Amino acid sequence: MSRHESGLNGGVRPVGSVYEYDGGLHVRVADVVPYEPTGPGQISGRRQGDDLVRCTLCLGNGTGRPVDVEGVSLLVRGGPYGKTARQIHNHGGDMLDDELTGALRSGRRVSVTWAYSTPAGTAAEHIVELQRLGVLRPLRR
Secondary structure (H helix, E strand, C coil), X not given: CCCCEEEECXXXXXXXXXXXXXXXXXXXXXXXXXXXXXXCCEEECCCXXXXXXXXXXXXXXXXXXXXECCCCEEEEEECCCCEECEEEEEECCCCCCCCCCCEECCCCEEEEEEEEEECCCCCCCXXXXXXXXXXXXXXCC
């Protein structure tokens, strides 16, 4: 699978396309690109010699009710054996987002950008999956 595809809900979708879950939750992996940290920050989570990629996840809530997004994450795999990438953090450097928390109100959108350390030579070949789909459910009032 190339960097232009992402695995969502058992199917493969091109990066940038929108997938709509039952009930109106829209999910899109907006981009998956090589990443070069900038600024004076400390990087944690990077394996020596690995490539870095940056992924942007976009969620849109068309369900009519708030949706709990606590714990939603991306699983990024790279290399010929699909080795799981590590999420990296650039403390004090350029802006990478923290984890998603709380609820996404009806009619609202949110996007987060995270970076990952993938095996060397695999920045153009990886699989991206949305994790913790069971968390993406409307909240009861």
